[in-house]
Amino acid sequence: MSISSGARVGARWALVSVLAANMLVDALEVSATLVALPAVGSGLGAPVTGVQWIVTGFAAGFGGALLLGGRLVEWLGRRRVFLAALLVFAAASLGGALTDRLDLLVATRVVKGFCVALTAPTGLAIILAAVPDGEPRRRAVSLYSLFGAAGFCSGLLLSGSLTGAGWRWTLAFPAPVALALFALGLRVVPRESARPGGGPRWHAVVTGGALTGAVLLLVDALARGRWGGAVAAAAAALVGVRAERASPRPLVDTALLRHAPLVRSALGAAALNGSYVSFLLVAVLDLRRGGWSSWETALAFLPAGAPLALTALHSGRIAARLGPARAVAAGAVAAPAGYALYPDSGAGGVRYAELLPSMSLVGLAFVLAFTALHLQATSGLAPGLRTAAGGLYQTCVQLGAALTPALTSALYATSGRSAALWLVTAVGLAGAGVALAGLAHPSTDPS
Template sequence: MSIASGARAGARWALVPVLAANMLVDALEVSATLVALPAVGSGLGAPVTRVQWIVTGFAAGFGGALLLGGRLVEWFGRRRVFLAALLVFAAASLAGALADEVGLLIATRVVKGFCVALTAPTGLAIIVASVPEGEARRRAVSVYSLFGAAGFCSGLLLAGSLTGAGWRWTLAFPAPVALALFAAGLRVVPREPAGSGGSGGGPRRHAVVAGAALTAAVLLLVYALARGAWGGAVAAVAAGLVFVLAERASPRPLVNTALLRHAPLVRSALGAAALNGSYVGFLLVAALDLRRGGWSSWETALAFLPAGAPLALTALHSGRIAARLGPARAVAAGALAAPAGYALYPHSGAGGVRYAELVPAMSLVGLAFVLAFTALHLQATGSLPTGLQAAAGGLYQTCVQLGAALTPALVSALYAASGPGAALRLVTAVGVAGAGVALAGLAHPSTDPS
């Protein structure tokens, strides 16, 4: 019996909203904490090089665990992994909100990133397995994607509303929501047939060691970049070596090395890492700069809306936009718009920044995501055989999250040492590098097999 036929037809209408609502909560984690970050730093007395971990730690946990997460789903099943991750996510949210020491808060952020690495792709897999192929599945996936895109804007508005009353409310909010989704998930997420999951996936030891080593390497590299610690860089290299050795010893490694020779995937992964990393780094600098200029959390949230709202408003049409322009041209246009937006960020000095001055920069950054983000994914996987697309998607998304972990870490170090000007120059340089990769892709369109 398939999952689709095993799921009660009457409950299917409730399944997609539950999974989509979880995607929304997952997506708002970055935007909400970006707005709340200055208040968290003030409340805990932490410098920017430490408080940046509430953003980069989440991305590091997310990116470091994505590849292992797919294997965990094979071993234990979609339903069990999804529901267990929701419970841990809720507990970590509550622990983070109650934390009185920044180290504990950072640990909860890494754990939450790990949980999202399980729930986000697993939620989509549950939809694909539970909703019949055709128009019903297309609508379900569209709703799921729309909620994910809307999560960034929701996080801005949430943080703008709650952080004024206290940053702990912003961090605590996801806990009761995750518990409510867990309770609903117990009723609507279908059980898998006996024998699916549990025993597959090859030797577990190699996969666990590789996944743990990758996560450790990312965390150590973030530490090294934020603190200028050579010891952390050496330890990161050592953890990376453990990852490589575990992968080489495994009969079924987490990373299919054949994918690393696929030029469109590599270009797209690098371009997406540059776009996402520079985007998060840019908003990190802006959040700190606006707070220094006397802006409230609500004013900062409204200032960030032009950078997030366009993607949410066009989410259902992003595939059509990419197809109309062609993935390579859409990626190049978006990759050029992003650094143009960063360069337009106003430098108003001690007098502060006016909202009207921010709109051009934020709007161009928002346009960059509308043009490039879906097109990058299509370019990454479009010319691969169907059997490799899921693995390519996992590798691509890992790079997207690693960009959001590594670039902001270095940006925060420059901000602390030299101020917003130097940090913005780095953000712009990363964006320009991504544009260079995108322009190279124009000469080798991803629709041609490589």
């Protein structure tokens, strides 16, 4: 599938531009909907525990499909999976914007998460296969990563601009963009032969479906406080485990579960991402209740996302200079410090200057820890295992963003903002504890 050396450089960069633009759209999904949540809840008459599904449903679809997505690419080919996911993503975006039912909107969010689980890693795989090794590939991957990091800020600004005109515009915006990228992708994404995996495929499908179902059931149980949902989630997880154990080619190599740096990184990243999304969920509800507009809220959130975008091209150097374990620990400590500094709204409400220290510390946490966590997760692994380790790690990142906000929304609805913030801070502190423990057992490459 590689582009020949005689091909025009312009064709190669047209491909990279399409894939990077798609990564931008994928990445803005969380931040755009976060800012729009109060408006969506008001428009559909949904409580906090219902409207949180717009965020957690997307994360559940994303995390549940990542492991299966890699196998689908093997069976069907990168081009077909990427382009088909773009079409379904566009349809789900339009369907979510037009529906007046929360359950249908949530369903479209789960589907969109599934699509992003296919397009994001597949786009990177296409770049690695199509762009020659060396400086061209380094620049292409850097551009792809930069657009992903910039997606959060783009989503904030987009939602701040569109939500004022109506929350449906925020949800509908990705549809025409995805269709345009599909049309361009038909022209620039190279064709390649599918490489069917050997053996039966039903094990992988059952495992992926059971994992997604278990996460959705657990999110529902946490948001509603129903033990029955937790039991159903456990049963679905058991089905997935049994299918995985019976598979001649499991989705997860069990050797990865014995790799301590990967396990620590996955737990730490789940705590960091879950507490981060939950913190912004509490903040957006608090600020909108205090009379802030969607645009004002978006600007208030920028310090929590802009630092990562501004340092995206240098994040690897930062992690290398500090050492991954120290960078992770510093970021993991900065995050709960930021949560704890969130100002008490009081009678006069929150001012922007009062929010700045809290949001800035949270943004600093991601600058320090985000790339370092991924580097730590794959350190010491054989090259053949690093792709699988990355998929398992990213699955945990998304599961954190699905489960923690669900419980946070339940606490916010029943006990108020302070209790929800205490939970967010506790999750962040748990991640800090894992990171600090990693300092005592730093990752080392095998001799």
